[in-house]
Amino acid sequence: MLSEAKGRQQDATHSRTVPFDAAGESAVLAVFPHPDDESFAAGGTLALCNEAGVRTAYLCGTYGDMGRRMGRPAFTNREALRDVRTVELRDACAVLGCELAFMGLRDKCIEFEDPQDVAAQVRRVIEEYAPTTVITYYPGHGVHSDHDALGHATVLAVRAMPAGLRPRVLAVAVGDPNVLREELGEPHVRADIRGVKDRKLDALRAHRSQTESMFAHMNEDAREDGQTSTFSERLTVREEFYVLDADAPTLLERARG
């Protein structure tokens, strides 16, 4: 149940890291707020599932309308970005072999919605899609407020389900892996994504407005130090998750007391 350690909401039965096993899944649902979160946080895992013949879907919270990246150099604008990112996400999901649905929420504003309303929306999709695993952001360790709020709503959605029907909740924590290990311990599940690295990178490239600048920097870094940077290594070698206990209060609930 609830871990004693501050900042944790993990299922305490997971004391060591196990490999992600796509063959053990029948369907995997990703729930993140922005077009490109699915590729950054779980693109390799989704591709592994696709290769194993496991159904995957992405429930995307917003259209990413408030993103500040517009391409490098900028090729779109604040008002056209939502359409640009919708198309980019459709292309990325095609690369990953992933179905796609939108929740239609406003970028940056998920935390100001009623969490129960957002959770009910997520729950309807979970019940319809019947995933064995749901992947979302670790509420309280998402860095972006939308990441925290939608991760929280996803935990609430699973909590409201009968125990026997609940999917496993895998959570992505954002930030420096060393800091996260200190705060949260070793990740519970690790996906080795080296074999699907190119599909993940292609999915990220499909998000051109958001990733053009990152790829330019990665190429510059690679030229300078003659090896892959830590960031790109993290992106292409492994994806790590914590198994959340849906009955334990999330950090957002605990912060409210």
Next chain:
Amino acid sequence: MRPIDRDSIQAELDDRLGQELYLHLETTTGSYTKLGPEKKNPVIAFVRNARISYARGTVTGTGPYRVGLKLGEGWVYADGLTDYEVNERGELLLAGLDCEGQLTMALQLSQTPFREGQTDAE
């Protein structure tokens, strides 16, 4: 978008004098500043689809540019504007873009509400 030239922007502002308009005003550092080397706090604000009308609207500066709109009972102010576009809906989009092409500031005026909800591409 293309680089602001003051005469064009001034003409666009003059065209909209006295009209009932929808405003989108925004400034953003991006949400991920905490992950940067200086661990800065994000600083972000936006107002979308506020109703305004101005009696005097002026663009100033030599680039980046400033725009001030004098309202009946207040002001709209933006600094750091570099690029603009009048889109197919007739909306005046002014933006501040940094050297990476990232948006840092937006001041936008429209005669109809800026779009919310489902995208055209969905």
